Amino acid sequence: MKVILVDDERLALIGLKKILEKEVSGVEVLATYSDPTEVMTGVMIQRPDVVFLDIHMPEINGLELGRKIQQAAPDIEIIFVTSHDQYAVHAFDLQALDYVMKPIKKDRFQQTLSRVRERLNLKREQKGRDTNTPLICCFNQIQFKLPGQEAQTAKWRTSKAQELFAYLLHHRNQIIHRSTLLELLWPELEEDKTVHQLYTAMYHVRQTLKAYHMDMVTIQSGHLEAGYRLELGEVQLDSERWEQEVKQWKSVDSSTVDAYEHVLGLYKGTYLGNYEYMWAEPERERLRYLWLFHMRQLIHYYQQQELHEKVIENTRRIQQLLPDEEESYFILMKLYDELDNDYGVEEQYRLLTTRMEQDLEIPVSQNIREWYQDWKQGLTKIRK
Known part of the structure; x- marks a missing residue:
């Protein structure tokens, strides 16, 4: 040092x-x-x-x-x-x-x-x-990162080739039957009319991997061309590596808080979030919940230590990545009330109502609405 x-x-x-x-x-x-x-x-x-x-x-x-x-x-x-x-x-x-x-x-x-x-x-x-390790980035969009180089956003010949690769990557190390891929990519057509299109899309996937020097990622054909299996070899996924790291930290204290915050900062956005793939939604939700769970632990630690700026900073990060997470607005409303920052309370309630009622057409939770009305009448100060 x-x-x-x-x-x-x-x-x-x-x-x-x-x-x-x-x-x-x-x-x-x-x-x-x-x-x-x-x-x-x-x-x-x-x-x-x-x-x-x-x-x-x-x-x-x-x-x-x-x-x-x-x-x-x-x-x-x-x-x-x-x-x-x-x-x-x-x-x-x-x-x-x-x-x-x-x-x-x-x-x-x-x-x-x-x-x-x-x-x-x-x-x-x-x-x-x-x-030392080649990386495939899956937060937000697919990117390829070679050792010592900046990540490059993958450019695909067709949207079908892109989804084919994403689906095989999502189900890595598993044999995916040809009929499953045909139904996924060309559901409106009969199977015998789409087999050639699948072969063409697979050819484009392999060419794209080669163009980005990621041909260590292999796609094996199953028995009698019945399916395909993607294997990463030495390549890692950023989402998988992030999950392994975040699970190392079981609790937040003075000795782990910096490592905790560093790892949570590696969560760059939603898993394959730039693509409208419904089949990816369960994994998106799982990783979102994992990140949110640990972010709440981090914020709770900062609340206990009365580090208000850190509470604000990390709560706003939740709002940035998960704008419909109601509790984040409520945390800041109560904190700004404690700090006698009336503008901050009003701003958070306005943001919450805009995002929930206007954008999502969902009413704000009753307990938050009641707290806000009590605050307007000065009752929250009396309770303190």
């Missing part, structure tokens, strides 16, 4: 450097800075994993300096070390990894270092997977 320390108090710098070098294994202090104007140059040259950053400094506020570091080098983790706890919300709003109070307590600092190691290990594991 390579770190840079920034504090305008030299004694604080010396003390933190001593703790890191003498009591923590595997840490290399690349540089220390008491002049904040020198930090950006040092960061860009040294490229540390972590910057320990004081907030109250002359010439430039530590929060502003942290923002500049993140803009220039998003992979660098920021940990604020300060005597002033009123900046905690602002620190986490900047996506800081942690916020440590002076004087530094050994047990609390060990928690911070555990979080750092967890985050860095996740990054290394993710980088290793991205570097």
